[in-house]
Amino acid sequence: xxxxxxxxxxxxxxxxxxxxxxxxxxxxxxxxxxxxxxxxxxxxxxxxxxxxxxxxxxxxxxxxxxxxxxxxxxxxxxxxxxxxxxxxxxxxxxxxxxxxxxxxxxxxxxxxxxxxxxxxxxxxxxxxxxxxxxxxxxxxxxxxxxxxxxxxxxxxxxxxxxxxxxxxxxxxxxxxxxxxxxxxxxxxxxxxxxxxxxxxxxxxxxxxxxxxxxxxxxxxxxxxxxxxxxxxxxxxxxxxxxxxxxxxxxxxxxxxxxxxxxxxxxxxxxxxxxxxxxxxxxxxxxxxxxxxxxxxxxxxxxxxxxxxxxxxxxxxxxxxxxxxxxxxxxxxxxxxxxxxxxxxxxxxxxxxxxxxxxxxxxxxxxxxxxxxxxxxxxxx
Amino acid sequence: xxxxxxxxxxxxxxxxxxxxxxxxxxxxxxxxxxxxxxxxxxxxxxxxxxxxxxxxxxxxxxxxxxxxxxxxxxxxxxxxxxxxxxxxxxxxxxxxxxxxxxxxxxxxxxxxxxxxxxxxxxxxxxxxxxxxxxxxxxxxxxxxxxxxxxxxxxxxxxxxxxxxxxxxxxxxxxxxxxxxxxxxxxxxxxxxxxxxxxxxxxxxxxxxxxxxxxxxxxxxxxxxxxxxxxxxxxxxxxxxxxxxxxxxxxxxxxxxxxxxxxxxxxxxxxxxxxxxxxxxxxxxxxxxxxxxxxxxxxxxxxxxxxxxxxxxxxxxxxxxxxxxxxxxxxxxxxxxxxxxxxxxxxxxxxxxxxxxxxxxxxxxxxxxxxxxxxxxxxxxxxxxxxxxxxxxxxxxxxxxxxxxxxxxxxxxxxxxxxxxxxxxxxxxxxxxxxxxxxxxxxxxxxxxxxxxxxxxxxxxxxxxxxxxxxxxxxxxxxxxxxxxxxxxx
Ligand SMILES: [Zn+2]
Ligand SMILES: [Zn+2]
Numbered sequence: 001x002x003x004x005x006x007x008x009x010x011x012x013x014x015x016x017x018x019x020x021x022x023x024x025x026x027x028x029x030x031x032x033x034x035x036x037x038x039x040x041x042x043x044x045x046x047x048x049x050x051x052x053x054x055x056x057x058x059x060x061x062x063x064x065x066x067x068x069x070x071x072x073x074x075x076x077x078x079x080x081x082x083x084x085x086x087x088x089x090x091x092x093x094x095x096x097x098x099x100x101x102x103x104x105x106x107x108x109x110x111x112x113x114x115x116x117x118x119x120x121x122x123x124x125x126x127x128x129x130x131x132x133x134x135x136x137x138x139x140x141x142x143x144x145x146x147x148x149x150x151x152x153x154x155x156x157x158x159x160x161x162x163x164x165x166x167x168x169x170x171x172x173x174x175x176x177x178x179x180x181x182x183x184x185x186x187x188x189x190x191x192x193x194x195x196x197x198x199x200x201x202x203x204x205x206x207x208x209x210x211x212x213x214x215x216x217x218x219x220x221x222x223x224x225x226x227x228x229x230x231x232x233x234x235x236x237x238x239x240x241x242x243x244x245x246x247x248x249x250x251x252x253x254x255x256x257x258x259x260x261x262x263x264x265x266x267x268x269x270x271x272x273x274x275x276x277x278x279x280x281x282x283x284x285x286x287x288x289x290x291x292x293x294x295x296x297x298x299x300x301x302x303x304x305x306x307x308x309x310x311x312x313x314x315x316x317x318x319x320x321x322x323x324x325x326x327x328x329x330x331x332x333x334x335x336x337x338x339x340x341x342x343x344x345x346x347x348x349x350x351x352x353x354x355x356x357x358x359x360x361x362x363x364x365x366x367x368x369x370x371x372x373x374x375x376x377x378x379x380x
Numbered sequence: 381x382x383x384x385x386x387x388x389x390x391x392x393x394x395x396x397x398x399x400x401x402x403x404x405x406x407x408x409x410x411x412x413x414x415x416x417x418x419x420x421x422x423x424x425x426x427x428x429x430x431x432x433x434x435x436x437x438x439x440x441x442x443x444x445x446x447x448x449x450x451x452x453x454x455x456x457x458x459x460x461x462x463x464x465x466x467x468x469x470x471x472x473x474x475x476x477x478x479x480x481x482x483x484x485x486x487x488x489x490x491x492x493x494x495x496x497x498x499x500x501x502x503x504x505x506x507x508x509x510x511x512x513x514x515x516x517x518x519x520x521x522x523x524x525x526x527x528x529x530x531x532x533x534x535x536x537x538x539x540x541x542x543x544x545x546x547x548x549x550x551x552x553x554x555x556x557x558x559x560x561x562x563x564x565x566x567x568x569x570x571x572x573x574x575x576x577x578x579x580x581x582x583x584x585x586x587x588x589x590x591x592x593x594x595x596x597x598x599x600x601x602x603x604x605x606x607x608x609x610x611x612x613x614x615x616x617x618x619x620x621x622x623x624x625x626x627x628x629x630x631x632x633x634x635x636x637x638x639x640x641x642x643x644x645x646x647x648x649x650x651x652x653x654x655x656x657x658x659x660x661x662x663x664x665x666x667x668x669x670x671x672x673x674x675x676x677x678x679x680x681x682x683x684x685x686x687x688x689x690x691x692x693x694x695x696x697x698x699x700x701x702x703x704x705x706x707x708x709x710x711x712x713x714x715x716x717x718x719x720x721x722x723x724x725x726x727x728x729x730x731x732x733x734x735x736x737x738x739x740x741x742x743x744x745x746x747x748x749x750x751x752x753x754x755x756x757x758x759x760x761x762x763x764x765x766x767x768x769x770x771x772x773x774x775x776x777x778x779x780x781x782x783x784x785x786x787x788x789x790x791x792x793x794x795x796x797x798x799x800x801x802x803x804x805x806x807x808x809x810x811x812x813x814x815x816x817x818x819x820x821x822x823x824x825x826x827x828x829x830x831x832x833x834x835x836x837x838x839x840x841x842x843x844x845x846x847x848x849x850x851x852x853x854x855x856x857x858x859x860x861x862x863x864x865x866x867x868x869x
Contacts (some may be wrong), residue, residue: 019598098716118720119600120672127671139720141600179600202597 010365014126014133017142018183026187030152032361039076039360040353050079050367056104057083059115059136060097065328066136066146069352070113073359082109097121098128105131111366114138119176132366140174145362146327147180149355151188153347154280156354157323162189165277169306170284170335171200173295177327181282182208186264193274194267196306199295201267209264271306276317282325283308283336299334309337323347398442399423400852401434405446405816409453410783411791411805420451422812425855430806446816449849452786453806454486454813457729458793459551459576459630459654459704462519465506466495471709471833473507476729477516478866479707479832481859483730484848486813487794487803488517492524493552499524499535501543508544516858516866518813520797525550525564525575531557534567541571546797549576551630552679556582558615565625574628574652574796577616579637580680584608589720591664591681599668601719604681610636617644620651628796629653631706633680635690641699652796654704655691657728657735662838663688667719674715674722675838678706689777695788696778702792705732709834727834731825733817735839736789737846741819742779782819812855821847831865 010025018026039045055074057067067083074081084104097116104112111132114122119139126133137143154161166185172178172194185192186209194201268274275281288299296302313322324336324346332338341348400422407418407430419434420427421441457480463471473490480488490507492498498507504521511519523540525548527533537548548568555561555577564575585604590596592603613629617640620627632638632653644651658678663685666676676682694700708725715722780788794804802810825842827835851859859866 096713096717116718118718120719123671124718139600140602176600179598203592203603204594205597207594208598 009368013130013366014122014135015144015362015366016122016126016133016135018144018147018180018187019142021144021183021187023187026148026151026184029148029358029361029365030155032365033148033152033354033357036076036357036360036364037353039357046076046078048078049364050074050077053079053110053367054108055079055081055111055113055363056109057081057113057115057136058100058104059083059085060121061086061115061117061137063115063137065352066115066355067113069355070134070136070145070359072356073363076356076360077363079110079363097125101125101129101131105129111363134362134366137176139176140179141176142180142183143176143327144180145355145359146177147184148362149351149358150177150181150282150325150327151184152354152358153325153351154190154323156350157347158279161185164190164279165193166190166280166282167193167195167271167274167278168282168284169195169271169308170286171290172196172205172284173200173202174287174290175284177282178284182265191263192265193278194265195271195274196269197296197302198269200290201269206263206265206267271308272312272316275313275322276319278322279319280323280325281308282327283330285327285329286331286335288331303334307335307337308340310340310343313340321345325351327351398855398857399428399439400812400855400857401441401443402451402814402816403443403445405449405451407451407806408782408786409806410787411453412807414806415783418451420806420814422814422852422855425812427802427806427808427810427812427814429808444816444850448818448820450782450817450819451806452484452782452815452817453790453804453810454815454851454853455484455733455786455789456793456797456799456804457483457485457488457705457707457732457789458547458702458797459656460488460490460707460729461493461709461725462490462507463494463709464510465503469711469833470714473510473519474514474516475831475833476707476709477511477514477519479727479729479830480517481851481853482831482848482865484733484789484815484817484851485729486517486815486851486853487520487799488729489520489522489546489793489797491549491551492522493529493550497524497529498522498540498545499527499529501536501539504540504543504545516853518803518853520544520546520799522547522549522551522576524548525555526560529553531555531560534560534563537564537567538570541573545573546799547574547576547628549578549630551576551578554578554580554582554612558619561616562619562623565619565623565627569623569625572626573798574626576628576630577612578630578679579609579612579616580604581608581612584611588681589677590667591683593664593684595664595668599672601667601672604679606634606636606683606687609634609680610640613637614640617641617647617649617651620644621647621649624650627651631656631659631680631704632691632694632700633659633683633687635687638690638694638699641694645699652702652792653694653700654702654793655695655700656704656706657732658682658726658838659688660692660695660703661688661735661739666838670838672719673838674717674719675726675836675840677719677722677724678708678726679724692777696780696784701796702788703732703736704793705729707832707834708836709832710836711833712835715836725836727827727830727832727837729832730830731837731839731842731844733789733848734823734825734844734846735842736780736785737817737819738844740780741782741785741846812852814850814852815848816850817846818849819846821845821849823847 071081109131113134113136115136119141122135168178326348402420421429421434462473462476464473507521523545524535527535529550585608587602588604590601592605596603662682664682705728707728709727790804822845825839849861
């Protein structure tokens with residue numbers, strides 16, 4: 001099949017972060033994920049694509065939701081899944097991570113899905129093993145499949161990503177979700193507003209996209225995806241060049257076909273004032289132990305300043321079609337009210353389902369699969 | 381070039397009694413204003429004569445023709461972690477002293493953060509005895525400031541000085557209690573030894589693993605703000621002013637610290653300072669570029685390009701007095717782990733001279749050097765130097781002459797520590813601690829070939845130019861590359 005100029009495959013064996021992905025690669029994953037969603041409606045919820053392949057969930061932090069999502073994704077593609085949590089592995093006996101990974105590889109693991117509390121551990125692991133490493137969340141660095149499923153969710157709800165203004169609310173400093181969302185959204189042409197108390201905003205974060213990463217500066221514009229798809233093609237913004245804020249704005253805006261009134265990433269400490277300008281808001285989970293480090297006075301005060309509920313959306317003048325998201329698990333009543341989380345404008349449940357589809361797409365593409373349309377002819 | 385060792389007679393059995401005539405090398409001895417092709421005679425363990433056409437004064441003499449090579453006073457590294465006692469798997473006094481000599485350091489001062497800490501005379505004596513047995517570089521122990529390095533009560537400083545300690549430091553555990561620091565500076569006035577401070581506000585640094593800034597934000601790593609160093613440098617300078625004690629700031633990494641030091645010098649405060657090769661040549665970007673390689677994890681952390689340039693300029697200007705390696709060996713198993721879990725520190729004894737020769741020494745090799753000498757470091761692509769090419773900026777940074785390098789790698793550290801025997805100089809009568817450097821020898825950093833047990837370096841694979849060929853300690857030739865390295869006595 002003609003690739004139509006698309007990025008035909010992922011470049012690496014691993015998925016470590018969104019920062020170093022090209023916009024075309026993100027686009028490819030999102031397009032591949034779309035048909036994967038049918039797994040939820042098919043009577044037989046399996047594709048045979050990865051039969052005989054082994055994916056290991058290596059989780060050094062508990063996360064039932066992410067681990068289950070990866071497990072469902074792998075099983076839907078007929079891969080075998082092994083789950084290792086810290087309490088049941090030799091990790092507790094002091095076996096080093098590198099050694100553990102090499103053992104898993106020797107036992108035939110094709111992919112190691114790693115969740116770890118230390119930033120950079122997936123990159124470290126990827127250097128040590130030939131198996132593919134998929135980052136399922138590392139410290140405060142990235143959670144790339146979460147970032148991808150957030151993009152996918154926005155795309156399905158809004159029909160586009162470019163030109164949208166997306167607010168991320170909460171503990172940006174420690175949030176791997178925020179960093180993956182930030183890279184994914186800006187690469188796809190959205191604006192990002194980071195909202196939270198000043199103590200939970202990392203230094204210079206508004207300069208991340210302007211200064212760019214080697215990958216971002218190397219990214220080239222990708223032509224629109226193959227025609228004939230009913231799927232709305234999101235206009236792709238090339239990652240901004242590092243030259244200057246204004247230059248990057250105009251480049252992103254030109255590629256997105258819209259005029260952006262703001263730099264790609266801005267920071268606000270005041271949720272009320274920026275809420276009316278947002279098209280999407282992603283509320284982040286507040287880790288209550290941050291309070292003990294003196295980063296905010298109390299959960300009560302945090303909630304007064306940064307909680308979202310329907311009454312506030314009304315009173316503060318949110319757009320009627322504001323899309324509300326949360327990567328979960330939510331502290332209901334603290335950062336988001338239960339009724340808002342369950343309201344029609346909330347995409348929280350879809351985020352969960354979309355997560356499985358996106359992770360299927362990632363596994364499929366890392367296995368060297370062709371784009372999604374081919375999948376269906378192979379398996380349908 | 382001829383480098384033959386011609387024994388005029390069979391060598392005498394007592395090797396330290398041998399005489400050496402080093403002929404035709406380029407002698408660089410800034411303490412005596414020498415920078416010319418000269419002969420030098422080593423006899424009875426001391427520098428007997430330096431000059432044009434030094435004649436043998438009878439008796440057996442080994443003659444070495446050193447055409448095209450540099451003859452320098454043995455270098456002095458005033459900041460080394462030897463790990464013994466207690467952590468011999470990382471390094472021993474013997475392996476560290478050999479690594480030092482192979483790197484051109486005939487003297488080193490070792491930090492007291494061993495297990496147990498060097499906080500009494502017994503520990504100091506132990507280090508000196510082990511070093512004497514090793515028979516490589518001279519080792520001068522630094523005692524702890526506080527008992528057990530706990531930052532609470534003064535250690536037995538007088539007893540340690542009597543046993544041979546040349547300074548005190550709680551390096552690795554910055555002194556948080558300002559009253560303790562004040563008392564240490566005051567108490568040490570009795571011997572006028574320096575109090576060496578690892579300047580860092582522990583509360584601001586807590587949990588941090590790299591410099592705080594854009595790169596730490598991008599990588600999601602906990603940052604160590606530069607202000608934690610600068611504020612502590614300022615506090616310590618004020619306490620040195622209050623007490624009129626002698627303060628030495630270890631491993632300056634921040635532009636702000638340089639500003640404070642400049643101010644302190646203007647005030648007449650008795651403060652000296654050192655900088656490491658990694659803070660001169662690398663920045664925080666290295667953490668990102670290496671994808672969280674723990675060999676870029678050091679304390680203080682690699683800072684911004686602006687900081688790097690400022691400490692470089694301060695070293696040139698003399699606001700920072702000297703270069704010290706902060707040689708901090710760790711086992712591969714300790715470093716090859718998650719970035720957050722790895723210990724801080726890199727080795728430096730065997731790379732410092734090569735890095736300095738390659739990257740700090742400028743086109744001018746010194747007044748006496750023959751015309752047509754190749755520029756050191758020429759031909760090294762900026763990208764190989766490990767910093768952002770556009771940010772590398774060594775072109776706009778001042779370069780150093782060999783005399784300035786020797787000043788900062790030998791004369792100054794020996795002066796700060798008041799080392800005996802004319803260390804850092806080739807003065808007549810000084811102990812014959814001499815090295816011969818081939819400034820054009822090209823080599824590549826290969827950690828597996830280090831004499832040190834620590835292989836943890838961020839400079840692996842770097843092409844360098846400039847290498848030690850021979851090293852004498854007390855007139856005894858202990859290291860000769862052409863003879864395969866160390867000579868057994
Ligand atoms: Zn230190
Ligand atoms: Zn140190």
